[in-house]
Amino acid sequence: MANVDVLNLNGDKVGTLELADALYGPDQVNEVLLWEAVKQYRASLRQGTAATKSRTEVSGSGKKLWKQKGTGRARIGSVRSPLWRHGYTVHGPQPRSYEYAFPRKKLLGALRSALASKLADGKLTVVDTLELKEPKTKLYRAALDKLGVTRTALLVENFKTLTDALRLGTRNLTGVELVLNNEVHPYDLLRYERAIFSTAAIEQLTGMLEKNASKRNAGRKAAAATKRAAQTEAA
Numbered sequence: 001m002a003n004v005d006v007l008n009l010n011g012d013k014v015g016t017l018e019l020a021d022a023l024y025g026p027d028q029v030n031e032v033l034l035w036e037a038v039k040q041y042r043a044s045l046r047q048g049t050a051a052t053k054s055r056t057e058v059s060g061s062g063k064k065l066w067k068q069k070g071t072g073r074a075r076i077g078s079v080r081s082p083l084w085r086h087g088y089t090v091h092g093p094q095p096r097s098y099e100y101a102f103p104r105k106k107l108l109g110a111l112r113s114a115l116a117s118k119l120a121d122g123k124l125t126v127v128d129t130l131e132l133k134e135p136k137t138k139l140y141r142a143a144l145d146k147l148g149v150t151r152t153a154l155l156v157e158n159f160k161t162l163t164d165a166l167r168l169g170t171r172n173l174t175g176v177e178l179v180l181n182n183e184v185h186p187y188d189l190l191r192y193e194r195a196i197f198s199t200a201a202i203e204q205l206t207g208m209l210e211k212n213a214s215k216r217n218a219g220r221k222a223a224a225a226t227k228r229a230a231q232t233e234a235a
Helices: 031-045 104-120 137-146 164-170 186-191 199-234
Strands: 002-007 013-019 124-127 153-157 176-180 194-198
Touching (some): 031 186, 104 199, 124 199, 137 164, 153 186, 153 199, 194 199
Parallel strands (some): 002 124, 124 194, 153 194
């Protein structure tokens, strides 16, 4: 078990939180899985608007410009030929989506890896609450300074306790993004230098990851038992 200090927005320690090594241990970091998750996420962000004109879209007559033989010039069928300037493009790009499916189990595995990496680097901070008395950007900037945020930060709040005051107070902060714990992506955790979780957010996220991990372990045990039974029968 890894013990993480729980701070308030003044930077004072107000408690501790235990994080399971099965989820947050250094051995949980899988760089290949993180790369796959980031690649899929960035592919889904692509607009896919590149387009070229096909033969039917290029303006110009389809009439043959001169007879096939006897002129000494190269044969040509239409002014819209792809060999000529202002002609159509052969097999050019067309608008499409670059998004592709990514298995949920792999996504959760990448999320565990990103959290474990942040904890190992000392960039994961847990606070008792992200709420302040007033939804003012200046107050949140001062709070982040007290927490040691010098560059960028990702604020993660529980979707059940999110308030307008928190959203309004942090939306104009440069280099700071507020996300919900049920929407946080490994790309978000890797993109920002610091990750700041409220206690409610990280507890619920940990519970969800533990539930998935228990199912994964149960599946592995069942597969191992089936394999041993098959080997016993073969012997």
